[in-house]
Amino acid sequence: MSVIAVVGAQWGDEGKGKIVDLLAEKVKAVVRFSGGDNAGHTVINPYGEFKLHLMPSGIFHQGVICIIGNGVVINPAVLLEEIDDLQKHGVDTSHLFISDRAHLIMPYHILLDGLEEERRGRGALGTTRKGIGPAFADKIARLGIRTSDLLNKEGFQSRLSSVLEFKNAMLTKIYNTPPLSLKEIYEQYCHYGERLAPIIQDTGSILQEMVSRKESVLLEGAQGAMLDPDFGTYPYVTSSSPLSAGSSLGSGMNPRQIDNIIGVFKAYTTRVGSGPMPTELKDETGELIREQAHEYGATTGRPRRCGWFDAVAGRFSVQINGFSGIALTRLDILDIFDSIKICTGYKLDGDKIDHFPSDIATLDKCQPTYEELPGWQTSTTDIRGLKQLPPQARHYIARLEELLSCPIDIISVGAKRDQTIMARQVV
Ligand code: IMO
Numbered sequence: 001m002s003v004i005a006v007v008g009a010q011w012g013d014e015g016k017g018k019i020v021d022l023l024a025e026k027v028k029a030v031v032r033f034s035g036g037d038n039a040g041h042t043v044i045n046p047y048g049e050f051k052l053h054l055m056p057s058g059i060f061h062q063g064v065i066c067i068i069g070n071g072v073v074i075n076p077a078v079l080l081e082e083i084d085d086l087q088k089h090g091v092d093t094s095h096l097f098i099s100d101r102a103h104l105i106m107p108y109h110i111l112l113d114g115l116e117e118e119r120r121g122r123g124a125l126g127t128t129r130k131g132i133g134p135a136f137a138d139k140i141a142r143l144g145i146r147t148s149d150l151l152n153k154e155g156f157q158s159r160l161s162s163v164l165e166f167k168n169a170m171l172t173k174i175y176n177t178p179p180l181s182l183k184e185i186y187e188q189y190c191h192y193g194e195r196l197a198p199i200i201q202d203t204g205s206i207l208q209e210m211v212s213r214k215e216s217v218l219l220e221g222a223q224g225a226m227l228d229p230d231f232g233t234y235p236y237v238t239s240s241s242p243l244s245a246g247s248s249l250g251s252g253m254n255p256r257q258i259d260n261i262i263g264v265f266k267a268y269t270t271r272v273g274s275g276p277m278p279t280e281l282k283d284e285t286g287e288l289i290r291e292q293a294h295e296y297g298a299t300t301g302r303p304r305r306c307g308w309f310d311a312v313a314g315r316f317s318v319q320i321n322g323f324s325g326i327a328l329t330r331l332d333i334l335d336i337f338d339s340i341k342i343c344t345g346y347k348l349d350g351d352k353i354d355h356f357p358s359d360i361a362t363l364d365k366c367q368p369t370y371e372e373l374p375g376w377q378t379s380t381t382d383i384r385g386l387k388q389l390p391p392q393a394r395h396y397i398a399r400l401e402e403l404l405s406c407p408i409d410i411i412s413v414g415a416k417r418d419q420t421i422m423a424r425q426v427v
């Protein structure tokens, strides 16, 4: 039995969905622990191709309990749509539960996310505009509404009424926009509550019972380490912690119960939204990676910024997450290149540095220094064993392991479940 956390190690979109879908068959529960429907986890399996936003990527495995943990902010409209869509595709969702402690995304959160982005103008963060920031801000400001509130209509009405009074004052007086209707939101959310009531549970207790029965659990992250509010490129970050530490806070498993932490890295780097990205390539190589890998956001459709692997950010990510191993995804995208670069340090005002700076003004001045490795220029998509990989690809992987001081346990060479090389068993 083991508890394993699978987390994003870069700027999100590392391919966490595929890795979780793959490992889920070995566990009894999969738990999403942070973020909200800003996430877009692409899963391709015998049921079809899915872009999951809130649903744990273990949902395709019937015997696996899927939990949306207390650390997630839930937009009930998006969740219900996702449930309906999966059911339409023949996927059973009766093994899904949501935490009674999870906070809800309310209509004013979505509105305020957009209004704040407009107000920032040229300094916009490039959020997904799904209301994530405002919902987490309300959680901390103690103004949040939780799933369990939907189970007590009277209490919900009085809480919503007091919160909405404040939100409407903001909307009308600060942003000069019309107020929202208490009646409409109340009725809409009561309707959501009726549909969701059977699956709102004390999910932390369910997990503790599973662990006491020695059943394996997988904790599924969203976003990536460099979007963490504390350690990422603040303020160009998301609003909940995507780090391994967040997997404990957002699920109800305590830190000592987590046995393995897998960091998911893409074989190169992407970022969607604004903020520093030292290895971004604004040239035809960046364009080539984007087109080759179809790097467009699963949630917003925006083109992702692309560049070479950043081992400085990577090392920092290994340190703050404490990875026991790495899943390296999309290695096959590098199949076409005759040479491949890895950023091993930054140049800052003429000096070489090898740590990841804490402030964006410094990061903006950092120039990547690269090490160049020979490419393999042959397809890896049908390879299933480490030894069958071309020597140049093995060299690339070994160099990343060395730079990151962490073993690479899983290598993905395509979107399908079986397009995977398992260098070591992780569950
Ligand atoms: P997955 O789980 C990539 C980015 C947004 C924006 C910043 C803040 O698919 O890896 P937010 O809406 O969270 O307030 O936006 O964070 N962002 C992501 N980028 N993958 C994600 O999720 C992301 N979720 C948020 O683009 O820059």
Ligand code: MG
Pocket (backbone or CB within 6 Å): 012, 013, 014, 039, 040, 041, 042, 298
């Ligand atoms: Mg994504």
